[in-house]
Amino acid sequence: xxxxxxxxxxxxxDTHRGRLLRRLHIxxxxxxxxxxxxxxxxxxxxxxxxxxPELILRQTTRLGIGFGVAFVLAQIPPRSFQHWAPWLYGLGxxxxxxxxxxxxxxxxxxxxxxxxxxxxxxxxxxxxxVPMMAAQYLATYHLPPRPRAIxxxxxxxxxxxxxxxxxxxxxxxxxxxxxxxxxxxxSGITKRLIFSVLGLIAIATPVIWHLxxxxxxxxxxxxxxxxxxxxxxxxHIIQSKIAIGSGGWFGKGWLNGTxxxxxxxxxxxxxxxxxxxxxxxxLTGILVLLVGYLFIVWRGMVIAIQAxxxxxxxxxxxxxLTFFIYFFVNIGMVTGLLPVVGxxxxxxxxxxxxxxxxMAAFGILMSIQTHRKLVAS
Amino acid sequence: xxxxDKSGKNEAIHGYRxxxxxxxxxxxxxxxxxxxxxxxxxxxxYLQVLSHEHFTTLSQKNRVTIYPVPPTRGLIYDRNGVVxxxxxxxxxxxxxxxxxxxxxxxxxxxxKLLPIDNAAIERFHKERKRRRSFNSIPLRFQLSDEEVAxxxxxxxxxxxxxxxxxxxxxxxxxxxxxxxxxxxxRISEADLQxxxxxxxxxxxxIGKTGIERSYEASLHGTVGYQQVETDVLGRKLxxxxxxxxxxxxxxxxxxxxxxxxxxxxxxxxxxxxxxxxDPRNGEVLALVSLPGYDPNLFVSGIKSxxxxxxxxxxxxxxxxxxxxxxxxxxxxxxxxxxxxxLELGKIEENSGLFCRGxxxxxxxxxxxxxxxxRSGHGYTDLEKSIVESCDxxxxxxxxxxGIDQMSDFLEKFxxxxxxxxDLPGEAAGLLPSREWKRRNRQQxxxxxETLITGIxxxxxxxxxxxxxxxxxxxxxxxxxxxxxxxxxIEYPDTGLREHQKIxxxxxxxxxxxxxxxxxxxxxxxxxxGQHGTARRIANSDYRIAGKTGTxxxxxxxxxxxxDAEKLAKKLRDHALFVAFAPAExxxxxxxxxxxxxxxxGAIASPIASKVIxxxxxxEKK
Numbered sequence: 001x002x003x004x005x006x007x008x009x010x011x012x013x014d015t016h017r018g019r020l021l022r023r024l025h026i027x028x029x030x031x032x033x034x035x036x037x038x039x040x041x042x043x044x045x046x047x048x049x050x051x052x053p054e055l056i057l058r059q060t061t062r063l064g065i066g067f068g069v070a071f072v073l074a075q076i077p078p079r080s081f082q083h084w085a086p087w088l089y090g091l092g093x094x095x096x097x098x099x100x101x102x103x104x105x106x107x108x109x110x111x112x113x114x115x116x117x118x119x120x121x122x123x124x125x126x127x128x129x130v131p132m133m134a135a136q137y138l139a140t141y142h143l144p145p146r147p148r149a150i151x152x153x154x155x156x157x158x159x160x161x162x163x164x165x166x167x168x169x170x171x172x173x174x175x176x177x178x179x180x181x182x183x184x185x186x187s188g189i190t191k192r193l194i195f196s197v198l199g200l201i202a203i204a205t206p207v208i209w210h211l212x213x214x215x216x217x218x219x220x221x222x223x224x225x226x227x228x229x230x231x232x233x234x235x236h237i238i239q240s241k242i243a244i245g246s247g248g249w250f251g252k253g254w255l256n257g258t259x260x261x262x263x264x265x266x267x268x269x270x271x272x273x274x275x276x277x278x279x280x281x282x283l284t285g286i287l288v289l290l291v292g293y294l295f296i297v298w299r300g301m302v303i304a305i306q307a308x309x310x311x312x313x314x315x316x317x318x319x320x321l322t323f324f325i326y327f328f329v330n331i332g333m334v335t336g337l338l339p340v341v342g343x344x345x346x347x348x349x350x351x352x353x354x355x356x357x358x359m360a361a362f363g364i365l366m367s368i369q370t371h372r373k374l375v376a377s
Numbered sequence: 378x379x380x381x382d383k384s385g386k387n388e389a390i391h392g393y394r395x396x397x398x399x400x401x402x403x404x405x406x407x408x409x410x411x412x413x414x415x416x417x418x419x420x421x422x423y424l425q426v427l428s429h430e431h432f433t434t435l436s437q438k439n440r441v442t443i444y445p446v447p448p449t450r451g452l453i454y455d456r457n458g459v460v461x462x463x464x465x466x467x468x469x470x471x472x473x474x475x476x477x478x479x480x481x482x483x484x485x486x487x488x489k490l491l492p493i494d495n496a497a498i499e500r501f502h503k504e505r506k507r508r509r510s511f512n513s514i515p516l517r518f519q520l521s522d523e524e525v526a527x528x529x530x531x532x533x534x535x536x537x538x539x540x541x542x543x544x545x546x547x548x549x550x551x552x553x554x555x556x557x558x559x560x561x562x563r564i565s566e567a568d569l570q571x572x573x574x575x576x577x578x579x580x581x582x583i584g585k586t587g588i589e590r591s592y593e594a595s596l597h598g599t600v601g602y603q604q605v606e607t608d609v610l611g612r613k614l615x616x617x618x619x620x621x622x623x624x625x626x627x628x629x630x631x632x633x634x635x636x637x638x639x640x641x642x643x644x645x646x647x648x649x650x651x652x653x654x655d656p657r658n659g660e661v662l663a664l665v666s667l668p669g670y671d672p673n674l675f676v677s678g679i680k681s682x683x684x685x686x687x688x689x690x691x692x693x694x695x696x697x698x699x700x701x702x703x704x705x706x707x708x709x710x711x712x713x714x715x716x717x718x719l720e721l722g723k724i725e726e727n728s729g730l731f732c733r734g735x736x737x738x739x740x741x742x743x744x745x746x747x748x749x750x751r752s753g754h755g756y757t758d759l760e761k762s763i764v765e766s767c768d769x770x771x772x773x774x775x776x777x778x779g780i781d782q783m784s785d786f787l788e789k790f791x792x793x794x795x796x797x798x799d800l801p802g803e804a805a806g807l808l809p810s811r812e813w814k815r816r817n818r819q820q821x822x823x824x825x826e827t828l829i830t831g832i833x834x835x836x837x838x839x840x841x842x843x844x845x846x847x848x849x850x851x852x853x854x855x856x857x858x859x860x861x862x863x864x865x866i867e868y869p870d871t872g873l874r875e876h877q878k879i880x881x882x883x884x885x886x887x888x889x890x891x892x893x894x895x896x897x898x899x900x901x902x903x904x905x906g907q908h909g910t911a912r913r914i915a916n917s918d919y920r921i922a923g924k925t926g927t928x929x930x931x932x933x934x935x936x937x938x939x940d941a942e943k944l945a946k947k948l949r950d951h952a953l954f955v956a957f958a959p960a961e962x963x964x965x966x967x968x969x970x971x972x973x974x975x976x977x978g979a980i981a982s983p984i985a986s987k988v989i990x991x992x993x994x995x996e997k998k
Contacts, residue, residue, distance in 0.1 A: 186403065188401075219573055244432070245435075245436075246435070283421055321406055328417065
């Protein structure tokens with residue numbers, strides 16, 4: 001923290017407003033992007049939630065808490081994150097094990113710990129702690145990392161992922177695995193290694209396939225192609241495709257969607273909210289949403305590239321790209337391109353803890369951007 | 378491993394390289410982000426622009442519902458085309474929870490019209506929990522015509538409730554085939570673990586036991602779908618789209634229903650099992666376990682009163698004795714031990730010993746091992762030892778062979794391992810060995826145990842099916858086949874039939890074919906010889922080779938004598954008989970067990986004789 005030289009004017013943004021934002025550690029472009037998406041969220045949710053004001057109130061509260069968390073985290077300099085990473089990661093692992101053990105005792109799947117006043121999902125903590133730990137570890141050495149460092153980093157990633165797969169929470173474990181993988185990819189591991197891993201998967205797949213029972217293969221096929229089971233997983237997809245497809249270029253208009261109202265569209269305010277957007281606002285509305293998302297990804301990557309130390313770069317890059325995977329997987333799933341893994345649409349879907357985690361990640365991005373030491377230009 | 382240089386000397390260079398690597402990768406990542414987003418946009422253009430009209434039509438229909446169309450379950454026939462399992466049309470009452478405001482109220486209203494028992498309601502709720510609310514869930518099966526009419530009149534009062542026509546499994550042969558064909562029952566929680574549930578949407582039943590279970594995948598078929606436009610009450614207005622189901626395959630069993638009936642009649646009131654198979658291809662011709670039960674009781678959920686009656690009966694009708702009952706083989710093992718003696722050179726066909734009714738082993742002179750015939754058989758050679766079933770001969774032979782050789786030899790015939798028949802729940806029997814005893818009993822093998830293994834007592838256990846298979850293997854000179862119940866499988870769409878392949882488990886090595894003929898000749902003399910233990914079934918039309926056996930249920934103390942009259946029925950010996958015919962060119966091998974029947978020659982052999990006779994003469998019942 002000693003290196004921190006205090007707010008220094010940034011390039012030609014040396015305006016009064018710029019100085020204030022810097023002092024508050026707020027990155028304006030990111031903040032605007034997030035506010036924009038929050039607005040879309042409330043708009044769509046009002047329709048998807050059948051105009052229930054209580055739903056909107058609760059979502060607004062959550063957004064408020066999210067922005068609060070982001071603001072607090074933005075005040076903490078990246079050095080501290082780097083310093084805390086192993087502790088945070090260790091705590092996360094401990095809690096994941098606790099969840100599994102308690103779940104074992106309670107004879108049922110468990111994802112959260114009940115602290116009386118609130119429930120806490122350790123896997124949410126790991127969404128940030130895993131890339132942070134991987135970045136912290138790899139930043140100890142020069143890049144690109146040596147084979148041994150890659151191996152250890154991989155273990156650091158795989159252990160929590162497996163614990164979460166066991167919960168079982170496929171969506172979250174997938175996100176954490178990609179977050180870790182992005183740290184490795186950004187750290188500059190050689191293309192040869194990337195291709196060998198892909199090759200290994202290509203070889204292993206038919207072998208595993210051969211070893212599976214017939215009904216297990218059927219299940220995998222149903223998972224990969226949910227529409228082959230139109231009364232199970234495929235039902236959602238068929239209905240959401242009808243909703244999106246019937247939206248056309250400009251949609252049926254706000255509050256004019258029929259599929260969610262007729263209860264055709266299941267989980268219309270959570271995982272499948274994208275279908276409501278698609279039906280009511282059409283392709284135009286979706287493109288506006290995508291532009292909002294891409295703007296945030298763009299800003300996140302700019303922050304990563306401009307970051308001044310290896311840890312910050314890797315962490316910012318990984319968090320940003322994971323955010324991309326988040327919405328890519330959700331939209332892919334709702335439009336029938338990808339299997340149904342149960343991920344909400346980030347920042348838009350109704351839902352608590354994952355929203356707070358996301359905002360925390362953006363808080364860290366803001367911290368990285370606003371704590372830079374400025375080199376004289 | 379080089380740590381980052383804290384002094385900062387190389388920092389500038391490394392820092393520059395780090396940044397360059399990172400920036401390259403970050404730009405690459407952004408390119409991927411854009412490409413993947415374009416994929417999404419392309420998909421959305423496809424859905425919202427290109428297929429817009431199609432989806433608009435679908436969304437404008439007041440309701441589009443998808444119904445599964447369950448496939449027709451394959452039929453099961455005997456080898457001559459007699460139907461053993463068929464599907465008969467029935468009506469059932471189904472509820473769609475999503476369309477019903479108050480389910481409990483609806484059910485209690487329905488109960489005023491139709492009898493619905495509590496178990497059915499409980500089952501309905503259980504199923505409701507694991508199905509999605511837009512699925513149609515059955516509440517009552519097999520409605521009578523009158524009940525259908527009563528509901529039809531009141532239908533307007535029950536939105537979301539409907540009568541569905543469906544097919545229900547029916548077993549016209551009743552208890553005759555219960556242990557072969559088995560039955561179907563409602564899909565349970567446990568079943569769901571091992572099936573692809575997508576293929577079972579709309580199916581309510583699944584094979585629970587017997588052929589119905591082991592050939593579930595073939596019999597079930599593939600589910601089809603209908604996209605149906607319905608009105609607000611859920612009534613179908615129009616079919617928009619459909620995928621036809623693929624019906625299940627029809628199974629033609631190797632079982633001959635006529636022969637099966639003859640075996641059942643021959644066993645009569647006794648508890649026991651009969652297994653007959655074709656030694657040339659392993660096809661099972663009859664597989665009987667008595668008492669049986671009516672499989673039709675299970676199809677729509679057996680009433681708990683009926684079930685506990687079956688379950689708690691001391692005769693255990695649900696227990697498939699033919700494949701799960703494990704009995705000491707008794708003297709039916711002697712031909713195999715005799716063959717082992719010849720093949721391994723421990724005895725010669727024409728040399729023998731003098732039987733005085735008891736055997737005093739070298740290692741233990743205090744406790745003589747008794748023959749079943751207290752006066753003894755006198756001078757006994759190999760043939761006589763089989764024909765008259767002399768125990769003393771086999772005590773001596775077992776002693777000469779030792780447990781290891783005996784166990785190795787018997788193993789090749791399939792003793793002690795599952796035959797691999799296509800029925801669930803087969804027992805393996807037990808072939809004792811030194812290794813087995815050490816592992817399971819933590820005890821060494823005692824020499825006395827070798828002697829009683831030689832006469833098929835002690836630890837050895839076999840199933841009736843195993844006895845038939847080992848006898849068949851002996852009959853055709855060592856070709857050990859896997860038994861099967863399938864004659865052929867018929868594909869209903871093409872009508873093509875796929876014949877079952879003969880599966881050879883292994884070939885028992887033949888040292889000298891003459892040894893095998895000697896044993897088989899002795900078995901022929903068991904039936905056709907002057908002193909044969911099964912001479913009562915001899916006839917002049919065809920030649921049978923066999924071996925009687927009696928297996929002890931109740932151990933006698935040293936000086937007690939066996940008195941069947943005094944012993945309670947369930948403590949009496951089991952009567953066994955194995956045989957094949959014609960002796961010179963075997964086409965049928967058979968094993969009969971009559972539980973607590975007493976003597977194998979008197980009780981079991983006539984049963985086998987009736988089955989063989991029916992088979993040989995093609996007699997119709």
